[in-house]
Amino acid sequence: MTHCLEGKHLAFAYEPGQDILTDVDIAVRGGEVVGIVGPNGAGKSTLLRVLCGLLRTHSGQVRLDDKVLASFSSIQRARVIAFLPQTVNPVFSLTVFEVICLGRYPHVGALGGLGRHDLEVAERCLREANAEELRDRDFMTLSGGERQRVLLASILAQEPSLLLLDEPTSALDIHHQTEFFALLRRLCRKGYGIGVVTHDLNLAARFCDRLILLSIQRRLLAQGTPIDVLTEDLLSQAYSARIRVGVHPLTNTPLVTADAPEEEP
Ligand SMILES: Nc1ncnc2c1ncn2[C@@H]1O[C@H](COP(=O)(O)OP(=O)(O)OP(=O)(O)O)[C@@H](O)[C@H]1O
Ligand SMILES: [Mg+2]
Structure with a gap:
């Protein structure tokens, strides 16, 4: 069953x-990647924290499959929605595999240990996130990009249907970034719905079905397809800078770049 999260x-x-958010409408449905x-x-x-129920709005409502999100228990929510925050600071020393196993928490009872199925899911997610070689490392000793791959494996182990990801590729190299977004597309074909925050407008242009553009002055400035949203006019307004948009010669998707401020003579 595909799910729908709608604010x-x-x-x-x-x-x-x-107000940080004013009159924002957003939907993340199974089968699409929303940037x-x-x-x-x-x-x-x-906005991501509001969508996953960690922050309560003072007006407007978030609904999961047409029921008010606040009416679900945190475990019920976690079975459907996984949230990857912008920064994660581990306080315990855990191996990578243990961190991935933590993702199974909505599926095991308060006193229940991990069963064979849970361990199999964790192994599969380790492979899916391309983090097999890190399996037995201490999570705290990993590089920023390695941590991001492991955290992705951990939220996949939660077996959710909707993923809310806050800058999941900020520490990844160009190869792993592209691989990560390609994985999001594969998950989306399997029915996952994905909301992803990113500063990489070129990756967003290439891999997202729809984009939501927030700005400090106007809050929700635009939403629509990448071609609708990634225009010089809207982006220059949003970033208060001269932004140029061309067409990527290889992928044929919008290619975005910001002008540098003029240098002092
Ligand atoms: N807990 C908080 N208490 C008070 N203000 C906050 C809190 N968290 C965020 N803010 C403020 O709310 C505004 C929006 O913050 P938010 O973290 O949502 O921005 P963002 O779009 O994710 O930015 P970035 O691209 O830097 O991650 C900012 O002005 C921030 O300083
Ligand atoms: Mg942020």
């Missing part, structure tokens, strides 16, 4: 009267 007229403020883009501080991470 309508979402408004959220950390401090009363200072959330925009400048630093525009509210992308806040």
Whole structure:
């Protein structure tokens, strides 16, 4: 069964009267990759936290399969939605395989240990995230990019249907970035719905079905296909900078670049 997470007229403020999100509509449905883009501080991470139920809006509602998200228990939510935060700071020393096994928590009871099936799922996710060679390493000793691959394996082990990923490729090299987004496309063909925050507009152009562009001034500035959203006009407004958009000569998707500020004479 494919799932749908939908937010309508979402408004959220950390401090009363200072809205970070104003009247945002967003839907993440099984079978699509939705990119959330925009400048630093525009509210992308806040929006993901609202969508997974970690933050409550002061108006508007998030619904999962047409039921109010807040009516689900945290375990019920975790069986459907996996959230990968922008930064993860481990406090315990765990091996990579143990970190991946933590992803099984919504499927084992409070006192239950991991069964054979749980371990098989964890092994499969380790392979899927291309992290097999890291299996027995101490998670704390991994590089930033290696950690991101392992954390992806861990949330896949949760066996969710919807993934909400906050800058999951920020530390990955060009090869692993592309591989990661290609994996998202494969998951999406299997019925996963994916919401992904990224600063890489060129990867977003190539791999996302739809984009949501947030800006600091206007909050929700635009949404639609990458071609609709990645225009010089909208991006220059969003980033308060001169942004140029061409066409990638190999992938034929929008190619985005920002002008450097003029140097002092
Ligand atoms: N816990 C908090 N309390 C108060 N203000 C916060 C809190 N978290 C974030 N903010 C503020 O809310 C705004 C949006 O933050 P958010 O983290 O959602 O931005 P973002 O779009 O994810 O930015 P980035 O691209 O830098 O990750 C920022 O101005 C930030 O300083
Ligand atoms: Mg953020």
